[in-house]
Amino acid sequence: MDEKSSSSSSHHRLLLVLLMVLLFGVIMIQYVCPSKSECQMLHQLGSWFKDGGATGSRSRGNEIQDGLQRDPYIAEDGALVRFVPRFNFTKADLNRVVDFNIKGDDVIVFLHIQKTGGTTFGRHLVRNIQLERPCECHAGQKKCTCYRPGKKETWLFSRFSTGWSCGLHADWTELTSCVPSRMDSREVPENLPRNYYYITILRDPVSRYLSEWRHVQRGATWKASLHVCDGRSPTLSELPSCYSGDDWSGCSLQEFMDCPYNLANNRQTRMLADLSLVGCYNVSAMSEEERWAVLLESAKRNLRGMAFFGLTEYQRKTQYLFERTFNLEFIAPFTQLNGTRASSVEVPPETQHRILQLNRWDVELYEYARDLFLQRFQVARQQERRQARERRQQERRRLRGRLTTKQGRQLKPTETPRQPDRHSVVTEEQHKGKADGDSAESEMLLPEWWDLEENGTVEDYVDNVEQW
Secondary structure: OHHHHHHHHHHHHHHHHHHHHHHHHHHHHHOOOOOOOHHHHHHHHHHHOOOOOOOOOOOOOOOEOOEEEEOHHHHHHHHHHHHOOOOOOHHHOOOOOOOOOOOOOOEEEEEEOOOOOOOHHHHHHHHHHHOOOOOOOEEEEEEEEOOOOOOOOEOEEEEOOOOOOOOOOHHHHHHHHHHHHHHHHHHOOOOOOOOOOEEEEEOOOHHHHHHHHHHOOOOOOOOOOOOOEEEEEOOOOOOOOOOOOOOOOOOOHHHHHHHHOOOOOOHHHHOOOHHHHHHOOOOHOOOOOHHHHHHHHHHHHHHHHHEEEEEEEOHHHHHHHHHHHHHOOOOOOOOOOOEEEEEEEOOOOOHHHHHHHHHHHHHHHHHHHHHHHHHHHHHHHHHHHHHHHHHHHHHHHHHHHHHHHHHHHHHHOOOOOOOOOOOOOEEHHHHHHHHHEEEEEEEEEEEOOOOHHHOHHHHHHHHHHHHH
């Protein structure tokens, strides 16, 4: 009997030692690796032990963490943890909220750049927005009907609503000169001029370039693109072809990179710039360096002036900024998909360096766009928190006023208000009255069971009332 008890006690001591070692390890994780983005596996392990490995204490999955509501936007990619702004933008650049009137004449114009996830985003626009009158999409049809409430007029100019009305993957130069005339020919606006809100999606240049190569390798050509600039399409001498057959299917990555006329090079910069500034596709108008410098500055300027742009690498933030900009909400959340065809391509370091050189202007544009995008997101989140705080303060003032009125009604006409004791708190209105020289005092009497020393001030009491 004694042997059994001694064996049991030794087992208990062993378990106690192991538990203490685990707790010590959890504590050390916080000191050795405070940033969750740097030691994600360790923090996941630590959080498991802190929660006791139980799911019962989590009523909403991973939404509650360390007693606070977890921010899904930071959890998406951890970008804000490492983000340090590089560029200075004006308040107008960062505060992008437009007065989009879907019932009026306003139109959203989607500039769809190849291989940026624009097809997915375009489907979100026609199938995933909560609208009074949702777009009508039917199986087997490429286009949806997106009418305004009570009108047979479209509010969206995009591939999946109006089709390629200004040409296949029309760029900034084409859309800005084509969309107004096309829309006015289809529908006569009630108010002139009509408001056009341009939007687009950008992507990491290397990933986008590899994705376009794989798409061309499978037979894509985009030969139907018009490339209209200053009223005409480029001649064959201005825009030579990279292949002689019907398509360029089966081309190697080396062949794709070696073509000097390949429009995949710096595609995002070219499609967002005003090409008329450099003589359209006449490359003899100025040196290549000067030409691309002008195009880059034009693309940056147009990007800043757009109502909205998103980034493929930040799906949740893209959704958040679109919703906040246009005061529209999506039905289902966006999904971050990292397993694309481009990500499956194994590219040697020297090849990656070559791709970066071929797309140096897109690289600079993307860094600029990413900085602007994340700064806009930070500003929008700060404004959202401030507005939520102001709403809470207004609710507290409202509840405080209700409590004061209720206490006043409970006093009988023959009774005189008792002198304030330690449970009496001077209200915000009383402070204001004293400041204005008003001698009348208004006090809010807390219940007898509420102890100020133990439970806190009147605001804490109001917080508890809100939770009830």
